[in-house]
Amino acid sequence: MGIHSITYCERLFFLEEVEGILLADQRVYEGRKLHEEIQVENSDIHRIETFEYTSEKLGLTGKVDRLQKRDGEWIPYEHKKGRSKTDGKVKTAWEPDLLQVVAYAMLIEEESGREIKEARVKYHYDNALVKIPITEELKKRVQDKIIRAKTLYEQIERPPVSSNYNLCLKCSLAPVCLPEENRIIDDKDYPAIRLFPPSRDKKVIHVMGYNSFIKKQGDTIVLEKEVEHQKVKETLPMNEIESVVIHGGAQISSQLINYLAYHNIPIHWFTGGGNYVGGLNFNTNNVKRKLRQYDAFKEKKFCLYLTQKVAIAKCESQIRYMLRSSRGKNKRTIQQEESIRKVRELIPEISKAESQDSIRGYEGIIAKYYFQYIPSILIDSVPKEMFPEGRSKRPPKDRFNAALSFLYHLLFRSVQQAIIAVGLEGSLSFFHSPRTGAEPLVLDLMELFRVPLCDIPLIGSINRLSWDIKEDFLVTKEKVWLSEQGRKKAIKIYESRLNDKWKHPVTNYSMTYYSLIELEVRLLEKEWSDKKGLFAKARLR
Structure with missing residues (x-):
């Protein structure tokens, strides 16, 4: 659901939803793990369910983390790994989380035909449960975000970098957006914080020799080569591979080509003399x-x-x-x-x-x-x-x-x-x-x-x-x-x-x-x- 991203930062929404750029950092993976653990933990509690809803009228699609019935009323829950917002001594929901769970309530109302009076956000870092009464004013704010999203879908130019640099520090798309680099242009003395990754964490695999063959085996790549009339095997995990480069007469199995293509892992071919022939590269929605x-x-x-x-x-x-x-x-x-x-x-x-x-x-x-x-x-x-x-x-x-x-x-x-x-x-x-x-x-x-x-x-x-x-x-x-x-x-x-x-x-x-x-x-x-x-x-x- 883009309500969360457009509320957090319009530029983030544009990069993710309009241009289709998706990157997962450590925070994203930890959030996914939290949701998986919640589902396993509550798989035997029948009164709590996870639903995915779509509304053409609202122009929204969303997956509710939990839907729980209390005192005869259905309450949507959203789980967040981080901490809640503190307003004085009162713990409240952050604006993107607030509007996201309100949007869920609107989707459930349309699907069920029943009024949703309350939604809740659980922050696991500080164990805070924030209760949110669903009001017409909150629904209006969600609808305003939907209208703004439709406007952004129509434009070609990206929205500007957010003026709130704190948002950039926790953004998974900072390596694409490069907000700190924009600030350097505006102020040469600006003490930029590195948000661009310093190095790669995956490998380029070069396969050489007419008697070399690379194939898929489970979640690994297996390289076979004949050395002095004996077959030598080398195994590499798929998740460590950035790209595969085939040189000369080396061969690759069709199953591996299919797997690499499905997972957007590039394949390149060189002649035996070292000239670049071509490759399979993947880049959609750009x-x-x-x-x-x-x-x-x-x-x-x-x-x-x-x-x-x-x-x-x-x-x-x-x-x-x-x-x-x-x-x-x-x-x-x-x-x-x-x-x-x-x-x-x-x-x-x-x-x-x-x-x-x-x-x-x-x-x-x-x-x-x-x-x-x-x-x-x-x-x-x-x-x-x-x-x-x-x-x-x-x-x-x-x-x-x-x-x-x-x-x-x-x-x-x-x-x-x-x-x-x-x-x-x-x-x-x-x-x-x-x-x-x-x-x-x-x-x-x-x-x-x-x-x-x-x-x-x-x-x-x-x-x-x-x-x-x-x-x-x-x-x-x-x-x-x-x-x-x-x-x-x-x-x-x-x-x-x-x-x-x-x-x-x-x-x-x-x-x-x-x-x-x-x-x-x-x-x-x-x-x-x-x-x-x-x-x-x-x-x-």
């Missing part, structure tokens, strides 16, 4: 989010503004890494100094650019200097075969570019999954054109993460001499790509980097790179659905 996105991206000036932000963020990360990687050395070479000088001169030009084509031109020149710089930061003991010869792709011509391209494909999957989780449309972009099978919005947002999530970890692993030039690569005259062993190594490097923590310079709280990707997608959406200002502010230190 039409209004996509309409807002479409309207925003129709504006050329707005698209240019976003393109400048992304390009500057990427290029500033590149030059900061160039400077950082040569810090502490006796002296930079003339070529290094020249590359740094050129990049420094070009970055300010991006903010002056009057077209996206101009920005592409500046980006291309900066990338050329950046990739020319990379060999100079590889240590002397690195095999010459691991040195890049500029940037080559489709196909990569050397081992460095083969590994880098594979990492970029892994990044593509991560960004795409975040876009889907947020509910944006990957085919609607502000910068890249939809010329290939790759969704252009994914390519737009990848620019923010190429340096910290792919370039830096790869260069670090090369300097640690982690790569075997023979066993990790397959080399031909036309191209170079990673072997199965090389892909496993790259996945380990990438997944490890995703779990590294990093402090956002604007929000001023730490999170893993995995969480940062989703945060940036949500901050992008804020650029047109709420307030501008925080998107693409993150920089490599």
